[in-house]
Amino acid sequence: MNYRWKSALLTLIVRQRRSLRESEAAFIVLATIAGLAAGFLTNLQQFIAHSLQHLFYGVTINRLSALASIHHPWRLLALPTGGIVMVMIARLLRGRKRPPIDVVEANALHGGRIPFVDNLVICVQTIISNGAGASVGLEAAYAQMGGGIASVLGQWMKLRRNDLRTLVGAGAGAAVGAAFGAPLTGAFYAFEIVIGNYTPAAIAPVVAAALSAAFVTRELGVEPYLIATTANRELALPDYLAYAGLGIVCALIGVAIMRLVTAAEQHVQSWRRITGWRPLVGGLLLMPIAWFSPQSLSAGHGALHLDLLLRPPVAFLTAILLLKIAASVISLSFGFRGGLFFASLFLGSIVGQIFAGLIHATPLAFTLDTGDAALVGMAALSVSIVGGPMTLAILMLETTHDFALMGVVLTAALISSAFTRETFGYSFSTWRMHLRGASIRSPRDIGWTTSLTAGRMMRRDWVAVTEDMTVADFRARVPLGSASKAIMTDANGHYRGVVVTASAYRPDLEGGAPLEDLATLADVALNPATGINVMLQMFDTHAADELAVIDAEGKVVGVLTEKHARRRYFEEIEASQRALFGET
Template sequence: MGLEAAYAQAGGGIASLIGQWLNLRRNDLRVLVGAGAGAAIGAAFGAPLTGAFYAFEIVIGAYTPASIAPVVAATLAAVVTARTLGATPYLIAATSSQSLETVDYLLYAILGLACALVGIALMRLVSLAEACVRRTPLPEWARPIVGGALLIPIALASPHALSAGHGALHLTIGGELAIGALAFIFVLKCLASVVSLGFGFRGGLFFASLFLGALLGQILAGLWMLIPGVVSLSPVDAALVGMAALAVAVVGGPMTMSLLVLEATHDFGITAVVLTATLCSSALVRERFGYSFSTWRLHLRGEVIRSARDIGWMRSLTARKMMRAAPATALPTLSMSDFRQQFPLGSTSRVLLQDRSGLYAGLVPTAAVFADLGSAERAISELAILQNVVLSPEMSIASIMEAFDVSGADDLAVVDEDRRILGMLTEKYVRKRYADEIDRSQRDLYGEN
């Protein structure tokens, strides 16, 4: 596991506290949190562009004119501060070793697709390990102890599998290790990461995915070169491409990883190839899996987050905040004639029925009462609809719209847990409010408000 997740969370957390203290607007707070997380990543790698695009792609979810200046300023300041204080960045020292031809783009695109499949398998293995550990009788406090014991033989077999792999990455890129040795280290590192996360160790797969991708790239390049008469592939180039492509599959952010390679090599040629591979990797993961490592873990916990796109406003916009309080109500025993006198046509389109205990008993459309040709002394409860279809005050706007779709109703009552009427919502108003909120969030995102 790597330390970069902790850096990003610490940077974003500090920024969030500052933003809440300053009482910033929601979108401004998101930009500030992204700037904090990106600054931490930029300082860790000594790569300001990487940090900035980490903020744009992973945290904020968009690259907009309103966020460019604060995010880039934060990452530049972080890198300069880290260098001034003498911190040693994790930037990978490597250079492209051969000229790249058109056919290399195709070969490395295939490598990107292979990395995507490995990334998906790795994420599923981690979730499987976590599920298996939760089914055991081990108490939560004992799980890291057992996990640490399982890591001992792995570490004895290969120290490369330890920690995040910062030092091991420098040793393996360009180290001219045999394919068997690379494959052995790759398997052990995958196993170590799965065991660590499965048994409750805290950390992420940011740098671990870079290390595994570099190993996978060299392994596949070596296997390719065993085929007689094929176009040669540089192990160093394959390591750089694999490093970025597998990291994109696990973490996300194709531009982030491409710029990491650019700032490591200062070579635009290899960066173009890396970008091709990362886009292929990102597309395959998005189409066949749909999650990054972080959003996949949130999905397993019941969340619906798939990307950095802001959906928090949908949860905060509840029925309680949108409902119209004190709607028109009537007793279910009220006669048709009395109802027509009390609620003439044009006064209201619907009336909620409330029994003598103050509980919801259904909804009566006003037009239906006036169109009824039966006895005028009958109770209006005979025309009541939607007795069992109601909204709770804490339902989000997404759940409310789903309830309207399922019921086919135009109006629904908002009731508490005891079925006491709190208010009412119309589908027309909810749809309009949803459209207005999307438009407002887009204007906030692009700094138009």
């Protein structure tokens, strides 16, 4: 009887999984569940991080970065303390063969599959880093856990690759939307930054997840993130031109920050004496910066509102800008974990205020509203670093409720995005993955190309000849018309080249001639791990229509034709395009 109940339960689960794969309504329900979970986990992580800040720094209502000064310098020991915890975590993870997979990498390379342990590692490290006061944001942890829990649900339900990617994007976007109380921002974050495209089939589940996550935030009594703006304004052509210039300035600063983080990280990693203790050293270096300006602590939520309210002079803002950039570079290059999403918003607001202040100092009659310039700078600099121009434009709309400002926000954001793509080509997350060897420039799904390797596509039946044979031996072994080519090896089976059958049957060629003189492509071969892009390039470079596949010892394990490789490549592209438009 017990066996029958288990069998019936298993059958029911299989049917439910099948219905989710076939029913759009069921998939929307699953996305809603993922959104509810993402909203709860986002608020839970926020609570834990703020509790740590309360424990370390004594802050209660105010944000950490809004402190006017650190009254008790000993509290800054929280920074090296957090560094020691990060060192301990790194030692616990020393046996791992690869770094944790984040949501962008998962959707681009792994079809949305994220091991749940990776989610825990990233989130715990980010919460500790932010809670200790390092200059990083929690948004990376929000998106990771939201997308991660969605990935677990999708894998358990055995969703198709494209559906799983959509669900992961919906969960990550829902988490970001819950953090700001801005569901449309979360939806656009999913499309632009995690999924990589807009598809009709994905709109409903992504929006459903974002709305459900924002609902959780409201039900928990968390106030949405709001910024007050100028009530009335008239924006003319000079304003648009000025804000376009601000967009270029923000793009330049954004690219400089990304390159600076990379250069500092590579330089720090070369210091062998502090290997394994980098977070501790980074915490010690952050202490004097935080003592001089608490606005460099954490992500900068409180400092952003404080500076918009007080409108400090340009000199003060410039000092804060440089200190915040230094704190962010030190935090990331010395091993603290977190994102630059909100840090880039804070830095952008400072750049906007400085930009407006410098225009005010000129003898021109033209001026910019400082608050408006701060909001435009927020969007423009964040777009350069994070990506997603519509995401940031919608965030500005949902946090200000100011439709009149959206024209100049979009202008600056689009110019910043285009300038960054043209001169740099990466967002911060994809740039760091590029440095690890992943050839991606966006979250678009290119993971399918990793399955198109020579080892998977080769055929194992080929005509083999040895290098000690004569032309007469070859003609006896390979009759004309039986095979177009033969693979030459030595006595031990090592690859020595390709012999074209037609070349051995030339009328002017004597039968006693050595066959090895006819071998071509002796130095050109594929290995089983060669990817499709390199493979096709080799076919073109060497004008070959068939290449041998050899193992690490140089022995032939298969052959692959250009025709078959290109056919498989175009089949996968066609399948990807069908998935893009929701076709099965």
